Amino acid sequence: MADTLHPDKLQSDPVLRDGTHLSDLIDMDMREVKMRVLSDPDLYEIEMKKIFARCWLLVGHESEIPNKGDFIQRDMGSDSVIVAKDAKGDIHVSLNVCPHRGMRITTLESGNASSHVCIYHGWAFKPNGDFIGSPIASECMHGTMRSKEELGLRKARVAIWGGLIFATFDQDGPSFEEFMGDAKWYFDTLFDRTDSGMELLGPPQRFNIRANWKTACEQSAADGFHTLTLHRWLAEVGPYAKKPDAEGKGGDLSPEMYGCEVWTDHGHALRCIELDRKIARLTGKDPDTLTVEEKLTALPPPGITREMVPELLRRFSKEQLEIMAWRPPQVGGFFPNGLFEFIYLPQPDGTIVGAMALHVYVPKGPDKLEFTNYIFAERDTPPELKAKMLRLSIQMLGTSGLVEQDDSDTWPHQTLAAKGAVSKDITLKYQACYDNKGPENWPGPGHVGEGFTKDDTQWAWWRYYHELMTAPD
Numbered sequence: 001m002a003d004t005l006h007p008d009k010l011q012s013d014p015v016l017r018d019g020t021h022l023s024d025l026i027d028m029d030m031r032e033v034k035m036r037v038l039s040d041p042d043l044y045e046i047e048m049k050k051i052f053a054r055c056w057l058l059v060g061h062e063s064e065i066p067n068k069g070d071f072i073q074r075d076m077g078s079d080s081v082i083v084a085k086d087a088k089g090d091i092h093v094s095l096n097v098c099p100h101r102g103m104r105i106t107t108l109e110s111g112n113a114s115s116h117v118c119i120y121h122g123w124a125f126k127p128n129g130d131f132i133g134s135p136i137a138s139e140c141m142h143g144t145m146r147s148k149e150e151l152g153l154r155k156a157r158v159a160i161w162g163g164l165i166f167a168t169f170d171q172d173g174p175s176f177e178e179f180m181g182d183a184k185w186y187f188d189t190l191f192d193r194t195d196s197g198m199e200l201l202g203p204p205q206r207f208n209i210r211a212n213w214k215t216a217c218e219q220s221a222a223d224g225f226h227t228l229t230l231h232r233w234l235a236e237v238g239p240y241a242k243k244p245d246a247e248g249k250g251g252d253l254s255p256e257m258y259g260c261e262v263w264t265d266h267g268h269a270l271r272c273i274e275l276d277r278k279i280a281r282l283t284g285k286d287p288d289t290l291t292v293e294e295k296l297t298a299l300p301p302p303g304i305t306r307e308m309v310p311e312l313l314r315r316f317s318k319e320q321l322e323i324m325a326w327r328p329p330q331v332g333g334f335f336p337n338g339l340f341e342f343i344y345l346p347q348p349d350g351t352i353v354g355a356m357a358l359h360v361y362v363p364k365g366p367d368k369l370e371f372t373n374y375i376f377a378e379r380d381t382p383p384e385l386k387a388k389m390l391r392l393s394i395q396m397l398g399t400s401g402l403v404e405q406d407d408s409d410t411w412p413h414q415t416l417a418a419k420g421a422v423s424k425d426i427t428l429k430y431q432a433c434y435d436n437k438g439p440e441n442w443p444g445p446g447h448v449g450e451g452f453t454k455d456d457t458q459w460a461w462w463r464y465y466h467e468l469m470t471a472p473d
């Protein structure tokens with residue numbers, strides 16, 4: 001991927017109030033970003049418009065609203081939305097702002113309603129956002145200057161994928177499939193694996209952090225290096241501890257950082273970590289001598305049991321199955337503000353239990369984000385395994401979990417440093433690049449690098465950020 005932007009993409013290079021251009025802050029040749037970008041209030045406002053009002057954003061999962069009339073309230077950037085199921089079972093996403101005088105239509109986090117009535121003056125709306133009427137119809141409280149069609153809630157485009165609900169307010173932008181691009185081929189193997197689909201194990205956890213949303217999101221674009229230091233304890237204590245070899249090497253997480261990393265032109269990122277060592281330990285056999293089916297049966301993906309493996313064999317292509325059995329995506333991000341984790345956790349009894357979680361980092365101002373943690377299993381996952389997955393996900397990946405506590409400790413420090421008169425000009429650096437295009441036999445699409453983790457995925461995140469921020473309005 002060339003690092004030089006086409007001049008057309010710079011037509012709308014944002015200018016901050018001191019005259020600095022965004023393009024002065026992101027050095028495409030050096031792969032550096034000035035820290036000021038992390039916390040600048042001018043940029044934050046532009047991000048809400050150019051990124052969060054345009055991109056496809058994750059707003060929930062259909063298992064949260066199983067019945068007709070069910071709804072949840074979520075945020076798309078700085079805008080609150082109602083995600084609702086109508087009488088026909090279709091899911092709609094509408095702006096949670098009354099077109100009369102701007103009151104929130106619902107102030108509840110979730111509920112069930114056949115119509116949504118604004119508590120201020122009583123205008124009523126269907127779950128799909130259409131205007132029903134005002135309370136004093138005989139007096140035509142809503143006047144005659146606008147038609148009923150014009151008085152509905154602002155509607156977003158909706159895409160349902162593996163039960164995940166995505167929405168965008170960009171009516172003319174790319175389709176969901178175009179936006180996901182090459183990443184969808186991989187994400188299908190995570191989010192859309194079984195006929196019954198996934199389910200959320202309880203409402204998402206939410207936690208506010210005093211940090212800019214980008215500190216969490218650029219890390220989510222498959223930052224691997226921090227694992228060795230920030231999460232160092234993982235290799236040192238409990239069932240995750242790694243024993244050094246006779247020469248004292250390997251007592252850390254570095255073996256987990258080998259594999260392939262994939263990135264796309266839309267800033268999505270995947271770290272595909274090799275399973276060979278785990279499979280060799282579980283089977284006592286050389287993984288190269290095993291078929292894909294044997295490997296998947298020995299170590300099924302998180303949330304999948306041996307009995308469910310035939311379903312995977314039926315649903316996926318030979319190439320996708322190969323990735324799932326060899327180097328499946330285990331962590332990574334979907335642009336702009338999502339992270340996925342499908343990880344294999346060794347247990348004290350020698351078994352391995354999977355955990356599946358999605359995080360959405362909702363911006364709440366230049367210096368605040370809401371960490372939203374969705375914990376999943378397959379609907380067909382046996383209840384006892386679901387209970388283990390839920391416990392492990394909360395222990396490790398939740399907002400109070402051991403791993404994510406480490407991560408969220410760094411973000412406020414970076415956000416504060418981004419305001420320092422001197423430190424705001426320090427640059428974030430992404431100069432550890434792959435010198436290869438992945439293994440020759442890599443069966444999947446996208447930009448691929450092979451070996452120890454590198455910075456390419458995170459730089460692709462910034463590159464797409466820059467592309468959107470400098471795109472014409």
Ligand code: FES
Pocket residue numbers: 098099100101102103118119120121122123
């Ligand atoms: S603000 Fe909603 S009915 Fe008036």
Ligand SMILES: [Fe+2]
Pocket residue numbers: 226227231403407
């Ligand atoms: Fe981390």
